[in-house]
Amino acid sequence: MDFTHDDEQKALAEAVRGLLARTYGSYEDRRRTVKDEPGYDEKLWTGLAEMGVLGLPFSEADGGMGAGPIESALVAEELGRVIAPEPFLTSVVLAGGLVAALGTDAQRAETLGALSEGELLLAPALAEPGRGWTAEARDVVATGSGDAWTLEGVKEPVPHGATAGRLVVTAALPDGGTGVFLVEGDADGVTRTGYATHDGGRAAQVRLSGASATLLGDGTTDAAAAVARVVDETRVVACHQALGAMTVALESTTEYLRSRKQFGVPLATFQALTFRAADMYVSLELARSLAQWAAMVLGAASTGSADADPADAARRAALGTSRAARHVGQEAIQLHGGIAMTAEYHVGNYVSHLTALDHLLGDGHHHLRALAADVGGHAEVDPLP
Amino acid sequence: MDFTHDDEQKALAEAVRGLLARTYGSYEDRRRTVKDEPGYDEKLWTGLAEMGVLGLPFSEADGGMGAGPIESALVAEELGRVIAPEPFLTSVVLAGGLVAALGTDAQRAETLGALSEGELLLAPALAEPGRGWTAEARDVVATGSGDAWTLEGVKEPVPHGATAGRLVVTAALPDGGTGVFLVEGDADGVTRTGYATHDGGRAAQVRLSGASATLLGDGTTDAAAAVARVVDETRVVACHQALGAMTVALESTTEYLRSRKQFGVPLATFQALTFRAADMYVSLELARSLAQWAAMVLGAASTGSADADPADAARRAALGTSRAARHVGQEAIQLHGGIAMTAEYHVGNYVSHLTALDHLLGDGHHHLRALAADVGGHAEVDPLP
């Protein structure tokens, strides 16, 4: 068991950090970017493509870099540090991950190649109005067979659904089960209404009315388990994005306590505040351990370790991250006071982003329920497989 | 709606406080008393009888004072302030309450008269090994009919079961349901093994092997609902006993913070500690509101208000008290530091007593489960009937 990153991993993180710093050198840069469409910096997106980041998790045959989940996690942590709005998590890890997991050789090469090169943005269309987080489609329905499929129904919210060139859509199959389909963004029968999310991200309502679609893979077997697996991987990467954001939220808080004066002395003089900062650190480090461990479990699973249980690890990391993100986020605002309520100052927006990450794929309550249902199935939790 | 006590109630509380102060003027007095048998001060018990406290809740016809639940609550709060080991709660409110609720005129007059005069100690034998808190007997079984009943089975822990003159025992009736029986403490077939509880109280294992018993009341109808009602009343009185103990635990903590010096200054200089004391106060006052309200609900129910729901009120008060008692108790020890771990100092024993009260008739978890099961049954909780 080894928690240290190797030199290549460190170099990747540094390179991404350097690239991000050029676009988001100050928080004001990020604020300006999310005010305009498409909600992220297209030059930076191209830069990430050139660096190989957009193809990071895909096999070389598919036009990617063949890296593992730990590398995706490192990238996400850097994105989280500057709460970069670039849709690495949803477009590459989740939507791209679905294509990688389910697509035929040709589908993978075509879609993932273009995604990796920054030429095609994918949007994962999983959420259905009125339903919670689930890998199973119900209200969007697929009709057809072979090469001729059409989809009917509404997906919302779909991250970057209004501008993505291609949508990756889960839909109920005629004979039961869930299929995953590719739908061109500008296809007939696709109506998209885009909007900003509270953290400056983008999402859309996607209305499908007989939109023609391509089923990923060769046949109509139920893909729900595969979707769940990709969602689990995305969850773990999302935990790392949250780690990056929490780390900066805590750093900003301690810096503020050191520099801001009240009653004639720095806030750091007030023990009630510094002890709470210490508790934030405890939360953060415990969450970090879980997230890093979960990435290792994913890595072990992807290289075939039979003992690794990525779904369980993802749940555990997501629960720990949810708890920590709320604690750290809420305290970061409270310890700052009024300034953190303003959109101009960065910390409140970090909390907004943490809240969005927490609710993208399942919050702590959701994961605790699942873990509670399983709690009788083991004597104790052993982190070493 | 009025939270203030009238002059008579204030006089009662003062009189009880004065009497208790004569026996438990210092914590050392209490400590000495619980080291010897029977675990409480018999002179004080007689004094309470003379003051009318032991017959407080019973009708004058039964030899009591005809007071309501608010008066019992006031007495319990005073007992809690000095964590007096006298078994007012279990012997008078619970065991006596069962007799009052279920006994025939003759049974009530005989048993409650003697109890009120301090001549007869009652012990409530409800708990059965291996089972949680329940008003329904299962493992202690009654055989017989009319005036000829025998009981078989084990009750444990039975508060003051080893020294009580008479036991009030729940048992499963031959045709189903729960009956409540009087059993003489020294009857044949009764084997009692007494011991101290962690808070200096007394309890016993009571083994019944064909012990002859008198059924309370006229017939063999199921008494479980009546038992539950008396248990609810006892819960609310127990909340007030906990209030008294919490109040002193907080007072002692603030006094300690003011007087104890560390690093050359009083502990009260450390804001991280004083803020935690403030949070203890918040918990205590919120619990006080619930407990006082619940006593008023019991009072309203006892005078026939149809809208009052004493079971619900008891649950709510018990949940709030459980949460507060753990918070206040644990923080009282922590803010004191090592001294509060010693048996010689009073605060640790207050926490021990609070823990015992919490687990006597149902802890917070137990009540939260019940409230959660009901949560869909109302739009909101309105304290005014």
Add this chain to the structure above:
Amino acid sequence: MQLELSEQDAAFRAEMREFFTTKIPQEIRDVVASRGELSKDDIVTSQRILNAEGLAVPHWPAEWGGRDWTPLRRHIWHEEMQRACVPLPLAFNASMVGPVIAQFGTQEQKERFLPATANLDIWWSQGFSEPDAGSDLASLRTTAVRDGDDWIVNGQKTWTTLGQHGDWIFMLVRTDPEAKKQRGISFLLIDMTSPGVEVRPIELIDGGHEVNEVWFSDVRVPAENLVGEENHGWDYAKFLLGNERVGVAPVGATKRVLAQAKEWAGDTLADDPLLAARVAELENELLALELTALRVVAHSADGKPHPASSVLKLKGTELQQAVSELVVDLAGPASLASGAGDDSTLPQWTRRATPAYLNLRKASIYGGSNEIQRQIIARTILGL
């Protein structure tokens, strides 16, 4: 001790309930129910209806529209308004500057300002906080220098809630720069249309425009607009901040949102025991808070703020925030869609959930942060 309301109080409650649910326009109450943003017009309309019925400022002196109610009645009035989704009378008018003028103002000031304040003909803003004077309010630096019959005001106020609607602003200004912190502060009323007053919006993290900076550059203020004595403004500010015992904790509004949350949860509430327990625990804490508020109002007859007000503020905001967090979790993935319009397939409450949650982080910061409340409890009540 007595659980039930007296017959008269029960009738009073019924009367309030009837009035609020029938006389305040449904469309205004719907905005509150859906946690939407009230327009200035909504707030003015509602307050004028209340005022016409004598329900806008019942806690003022009878001479100026007060009703001499018992604290319990004021509590009932306040809770029933929230329960019925009625916008509360504007706090700056009804709870802050009004009582100060009524208590410390000249007869001229009372006549000039109080009726207009009660009727929201004047919309008051609050000019207390400054960039370097928040929790440590006494370190404020905005100055007022006497020049003939006027004061010349210079400086910057911030966190001025709804200052964009303000007609007048009541201010703490430093009138004696030599005096020690709390000394040397005066309480001044300023017409916001005066030359040199500039209101600049502050965008909050929920995207809303609720607070402002207000800048003062050589603003001339007639000397008659000073309230009470020069350099005694701190006393009036303390009176103002400690004045309200009723409605310190937003019990009614929080209860209402929690009741709505149960409806929004629908079947989930029965299917998910963890959720049910979370709701049950919140309901119990809210009950404890409401009961504590009832206890506090019963003990406020001496006219001084009950120190337990800090308990209400502290716990009240915590619960308000906890309920708003619950609603975000209930909204689930839809909670991201805060920017979606009304053509969205997602119900409005799911889209409002996160902005409301983020906005309410302020509740434990503004108006005396929860750290200040803890300090008041520790010092005033516990003697620490």
Add this chain to the structure above:
Amino acid sequence: MQLELSEQDAAFRAEMREFFTTKIPQEIRDVVASRGELSKDDIVTSQRILNAEGLAVPHWPAEWGGRDWTPLRRHIWHEEMQRACVPLPLAFNASMVGPVIAQFGTQEQKERFLPATANLDIWWSQGFSEPDAGSDLASLRTTAVRDGDDWIVNGQKTWTTLGQHGDWIFMLVRTDPEAKKQRGISFLLIDMTSPGVEVRPIELIDGGHEVNEVWFSDVRVPAENLVGEENHGWDYAKFLLGNERVGVAPVGATKRVLAQAKEWAGDTLADDPLLAARVAELENELLALELTALRVVAHSADGKPHPASSVLKLKGTELQQAVSELVVDLAGPASLASGAGDDSTLPQWTRRATPAYLNLRKASIYGGSNEIQRQIIARTILGL
């Protein structure tokens, strides 16, 4: 990054597991499993078996019985002991005075004390805390005054855990009353059979006798029993307190109790989703703690205490206490029967539940209270 143990480490773990579960007497491990009280004999027997196998003091210098293990192996060793209910080597010997003597002692002191310390032939007690020097240890007042070849010691120590079994005691004493607090303190070894040493029991709130006061009246101590340099004792104490990176948090023992709790809960676990969630949350927090411990051991190669040790202590004791609280709740009404004997119809774990809960309140007070840990985190890690 690598999840799996290396093949060698996996084999090591299997070896430890095998040894602990087969070579330490079952009856001793049963006492630990039932949360009973270990006798002095139990502890000595167990440590001697470990020591014979080289498993009592693996972290000492190799010359004195150490094994030069990687931090990961020490972690595995430590966790497997707890998992197997093996009494840990006496901390006062193995983790405290042993490393100090090995690092700062003279060759004579090493030869005289280290083998006997590893084998628990000498039972060491700790003489640090005093009635007025707990968290503020440097304000200690016990004095040692030089008199020829001896030191004369006077004063009182307290919270001396298991001092009733002590053969020797290692002490912090003030040797220069003029020097500032931390200066002027020396580290002294005292034979507890010396005239003038008196051990007085302190009864704790769980009824147990675990700690003691130790009084010193003109106790003569040979000068050769001073460790290191005179007036440098504070440095050695800091070394001692910061020495342990492995096993700061009682992860293994807490995990074991939680696993037992699930068994004790029986069917309730499946029937009560709230209970299941409480257990699941605790399991997840314990997992996070264990992983953090693994991260910390991996970064302790520089020999300095990793500041995150404070995280382990803080969270570790909180979880230990939370699990003990859970067990009381599981015991329900039976948790009152703490004084019942073994003829009770109630299972032993229910009767031990509350005393264990009460006893463990100490965990967040002793050995550097959690307030001290927060201070270390705020200062050392966060720079506050």
